[in-house]
Amino acid sequence: MTGTLKIVLVGAGSREFGPASIRDLLLSDPLCDHGLDIVLVDLDASELERTRAYADSVAERLGRSVSLSATTDLPDALPDADAVVMAIELRRYFYWAQDFHVPRTFGSSQIYGENGGPGGLFHALRNMGAAVDVARAMEMHCPEAWLLNYTNPLTKLCEAQTRLSSVRVVGLCHGVFHGTEQMARLLDLPPERLEARASGLNHFTWFESVRDRETGEDLYPRLREREREAHWLHDWDEIALSRILFRVFDRYPSPGANHIGEYLGWAREFLGSSLLQFFYDPVQGAPWETEETPTWIYNLGDHPTDVPLFPGSPLSRVRDGDEDGGDGEHGDASDRPLAPSGELAIPLLEGVLCDVDTRLDAVNVPNAGYVPGLPEDAVVEVPARASGSGLQPATMARLPEGILGLLRTQATINRLLVDAFSTGSRQTLLQAMLLDPTTHSYRAAVQTINEMFRLQGDVLPTLEW
Template sequence: MKVTLIGAGSREFAGTIIRDLLLSAPIAEKGLDLTLMDIAAAPLAEMEGYARHLTGLLDHAATITTTTDLDEAVTGADFVVTAIEVNRYHYWSQDFTVPRKYGFRQVYGENGGPGGLFHALRQFGPLLEIARAIERLAPDALFLNFSNPEHKVCEAITRLTSVKVVGLCHGYFQGARQISALLETPLAQLDLAAGGINHFAWFQRIRDRKTGEDLYPRLRELEHEANWVSDWHEVGLSRILFRRFGLWPSPSANHIGEYLSWAEDYVPAQLQYFHDPADGSPWQEGATTPEWYYEIRFADTDRPYQPPKHAQKTLEDTLENRPVVSSEELAIPIIEWVACGVERDLPAVNLPNRGAIPGLPDDMVVEVPGRVVDGELVAVPLEEFPEGVLAMVRLQGSIHKLLVQAYAEQSKAKLLQAILLDPVVDSHNRAVAMLDEFLELQKDILPPLH
């Protein structure tokens, strides 16, 4: 069985997937041909060394191949697993900062909001190149994508190619752990089901796995009693959405907030990227990209007048010292079920809806539980969501559809329509000015638009 990792120079992504693959007994029994592909040769060589280290450590019979050639990597693959970005933090700092410059109170700017649209446009080209290589050279392969913005990327691949693609993310598990903590109940004891779109999913079912008891009434009681500022960065926004719309959202405040016009009231300290504008543009030649912080609480404030740790280029721990344990990522469970017939829990996969969530378009990519039927990964149908939840999710589906059309038609007009539909955009004139600045700032990497 040939499994290809594209973006294999990434320590986090590739290291995790390599460990998961080599720890899978069902895959080992099948026989594993692991191909590592990246356009960056030096990091790729490091990951090859790590993969060979693990095969020796685990006494695994897998064959390891590396290449910088996409066609070679994809040819004959049964599964292609991908996570790629181009100069991630440089462009992400622009995605975050530019909309806010024009007065749009965008949170985060990775998967949603105006910034998420430009992130997607940069990702469509290389990911569609991979998809079309699969179309030519491995048409029966399953494409497992971890590249963000997950739902927008999968929309483009499913609408513009014939490739079987599934988007994967661990955001579901963040929400599940929040519910477990509030209920003070072990996660293994909970029967959960959630759906929506990636980084904006809603738990439809919360039950006791043993008794079948509906635990939503208890969750409402405990949430109402809880200290408002406990873990505010993570769940402050989730709690107010739970109170207003009746279901617990996932994964965390900064991600959910990307899809709401009023999220900033509940997502404090939106630093993420900071620069003093009087120092000039941080993206001009020779300038340093602003530092990135997932949340301000993770910033190094103990030594306030020293450079941030990650700016000092401190060495990471060596890959060989990392624990050799499986992650919660769903790529390998999917491979085990599709290729080896081992049933696994697949609580969150991104696939075309096709009726799985009533009230949403069939061709819209949604995040739902999945299962394998006759060797094919399919969505597990859910019940209908409340109209308030459906309305928020449905709007994002329209934005995604317009975005893919803008890319396919090279249409600046369609992109502007998508921007104007976004909930945080409240001015036509400022939206046009923002669009023009993005097209100039990222002209070397964005697709042509006319």
């Protein structure tokens, strides 16, 4: 490809995605050598200006001569774009607290509320309209561009974008690296020694093979031995569920208990921190009534004992309502090291736009035989290679039938959710919820749907019974 490359970042005002993507773009020699036109897009003009200032400072530090612009008008940003990279969210922790607690109030056994379970359905619906709008705007203004999506729930949103538009959509997530790191610890090897290939659904993948890059040794036999020898309580909240699944299904899963457990009805006994996430005292009112989003921790590894005694104390290590968690990279960045984020969008773009042969550990794309045993066109996660010839997802070995059974249920739920969104049907949404392993009763499912629409009706698409 010749000429300047135009990359549009949608959701650039984010405290995490915006700065990280800017660094990755400006650190890329192949992309910058072509010439870069970076367009920052966000609905929040004030955050957008902060991101623009950060981008200017990074470009100056790196001596990069690039075109930088910012706009709140997506159609204005898209013409002639080569790629659109998106990460969007609306009052993430405020609404997420509802996703976590409301289904449990009605008896759901979900342990988390981001990607799976009833909470994940509503998280997806809140983002689905905007995600599809981006794809449809691209159909009009840059139909040949790549759409790279980081937004969760990744599989559900990519399913909507691929089924309801004609643009090239690739979902990207770093979750598979967590599983690789966990296996490396069990094996007492550096993670870079592991050649690990996984397939399945995002946040619910299973390693087909694990080999030593230096010797070619199949490490699965050794991993089975080491897992049996390991102390059960080590890093319980992150890997205990993975270890049980490994013992039962004979493949190590990824990324960790919070995410994997969203797709299982029996995972709560393997996540000690489940009831600490967004903890609040109901006597003092629900956080969505007081609009004081409670403390968020990922799991016990976030060290809740380090929470300060009083708000504002300097020991705070938790996230309490910032849209993307933490204070990100805005502000004075002059003395911070500039290092790649490890995310996969820019390596993928170096491949398809600059013809750099690139190995990608995980891409989320419509299934075309890549994961045998799962429905065609369902969005699946597999390794891939990117080059000037395009993106080449790997065709993986067939997973054991027990694993495929778990995955097929989720693939059907994802399809029903997109159907519910596209037809405006709460009845179809109810089908998806009744298929979910964490739903225990018909009445509770109906009550959950009605209550979530009561609480989030202003940010959810219109669905009727």
